[in-house]
Amino acid sequence: MTQTVKAGIIGATGYTGQELVRLLHHHPRVEIAWLTSETYAGKRLPDAFPLPYDYPLIPAADADLSGVDVVFLALPHGASMDSVNRAYDAGALVIDLSADFRLHSSEAYARWYGLKHTQTALLDHAAYGLPELHRREIASARLIANPGCYPTAAILALFPLIHSALLKPPVVIDAKSGVSGAGRKLSPATHFVEANENLVPYRVGYRHRHVAEIEQELGLKGPEEVLFIPHLVPVNRGILETTVVRIKKHYTAGQLHELYLRCYDREPFVNILPPGSMATLAHSVGTNLCTIGMTGAEDDDSPADTFVVTVSIDNLLKGASGQAVQNMNIALGLPEAMGLGVTVP
Numbered sequence: 001m002t003q004t005v006k007a008g009i010i011g012a013t014g015y016t017g018q019e020l021v022r023l024l025h026h027h028p029r030v031e032i033a034w035l036t037s038e039t040y041a042g043k044r045l046p047d048a049f050p051l052p053y054d055y056p057l058i059p060a061a062d063a064d065l066s067g068v069d070v071v072f073l074a075l076p077h078g079a080s081m082d083s084v085n086r087a088y089d090a091g092a093l094v095i096d097l098s099a100d101f102r103l104h105s106s107e108a109y110a111r112w113y114g115l116k117h118t119q120t121a122l123l124d125h126a127a128y129g130l131p132e133l134h135r136r137e138i139a140s141a142r143l144i145a146n147p148g149c150y151p152t153a154a155i156l157a158l159f160p161l162i163h164s165a166l167l168k169p170p171v172v173i174d175a176k177s178g179v180s181g182a183g184r185k186l187s188p189a190t191h192f193v194e195a196n197e198n199l200v201p202y203r204v205g206y207r208h209r210h211v212a213e214i215e216q217e218l219g220l221k222g223p224e225e226v227l228f229i230p231h232l233v234p235v236n237r238g239i240l241e242t243t244v245v246r247i248k249k250h251y252t253a254g255q256l257h258e259l260y261l262r263c264y265d266r267e268p269f270v271n272i273l274p275p276g277s278m279a280t281l282a283h284s285v286g287t288n289l290c291t292i293g294m295t296g297a298e299d300d301d302s303p304a305d306t307f308v309v310t311v312s313i314d315n316l317l318k319g320a321s322g323q324a325v326q327n328m329n330i331a332l333g334l335p336e337a338m339g340l341g342v343t344v345p
């Protein structure tokens with residue numbers, strides 16, 4: 001594809017929408033055709049965010065869905081599925097950042113999200129947009145369900161052990177997220193006074209909705225196999241997850257490291273740290289990278305069956321809008337890393 005790609009964003013005034021505008025504005029092959037907002041319709045983007053990109057904001061009902069090559073939806077789950085259907089029918093490539101098309105089964109969606117899925121016929125057409133696991137499917141998809149932020153990190157951290165049939169469940173994933181992970185809408189939990197100087201576990205165990213994606217993609221089942229302990233931390237962006245893993249063989253940290261390197265050999269956005277180095281937020285925030293580190297329980301030289309694996313991503317980039325642009329590049333046959341070199345403040 002050599003011509004300019006015309007893109008529209010539905011829900012451009014949220015945190016992931018803002019990040020999409022930033023990435024697409026600087027993408028060498030993309031022209032932003034329209035941005036929608038209900039709250040700020042009739043105003044311009046700088047009225048909603050202190051951004052130097054002067055685009056008008058229009059209501060979603062006025063968006064010319066058939067006049068663009070790709071539509072990104074950055075809406076809350078439940079609010080997205082009907083708009084996805086309209087964009088799909090109009091013929092555009094559709095990339096949905098919400099959870100509405102991530103789970104293959106409408107029963108699982110109803111169970112975890114407490115909502116009836118209204119577009120079940122489209123579920124079969126949706127590719128789960130994690131390129132490291134589903135690149136071929138994404139390349140031929142017309143509808144891409146962009147993964148959740150926590151699951152992106154958890155799945156990439158554990159996939160090499162699942163792929164090589166080494167993992168011994170259960171896994172207990174300790175996860176920490178910056179406050180932008182909860183979106184722009186204020187709630188008591190994300191109020192500055194409640195979140196700042198605090199560290200809050202929430203929906204621990206087998207309760208957080210993102211468990212469903214982790215199970216689906218890793219083939220784990222139930223609280224006997226996966227427990228997830230999310231925490232809210234007072235930083236703007238970034239996710240760090242730490243998992244103690246038990247494996248079926250005895251490996252040195254170097255051997256485990258080799259396994260991860262082989263698994264992610266050609267991946268432009270997976271950064272495997274040397275054995276003994278732990279991923280931190282600073283490794284990934286402001287980039288589209290997923291950084292993974294591992295160490296033995298006692299040392300890195302003796303063969304062992306217990307390891308600590310750490311993983312970090314930027315929730316708004318590899319966890320959302322960066323991955324969405326990566327998926328767009330794959331689906332449109334553009335170089336996968338195009339437009340993703342930006343570092344945000």
Ligand SMILES: NC(=O)c1ccc[n+]([C@@H]2O[C@H](COP(=O)([O-])OP(=O)(O)OC[C@H]3O[C@@H](n4cnc5c(N)ncnc54)[C@H](OP(=O)(O)O)[C@@H]3O)[C@@H](O)[C@H]2O)c1
Nearest residue numbers: 011013014015016037038039075076077098181183184320
């Ligand atoms: N934040 C993250 O780190 C992250 C990561 C991965 C995935 N996601 C997913 O991406 C989607 C967008 O997340 P976000 O963090 O950008 O959310 P957000 O900051 O809350 O923004 C959502 C935007 O959607 C618009 N909107 C339209 N219909 C709405 C409705 N019925 N209720 C509320 N808002 C509505 C709102 O803009 P107007 O009022 O201007 O129209 C709002 O600004 C969500 O589904 C989220 O789960 C978020």
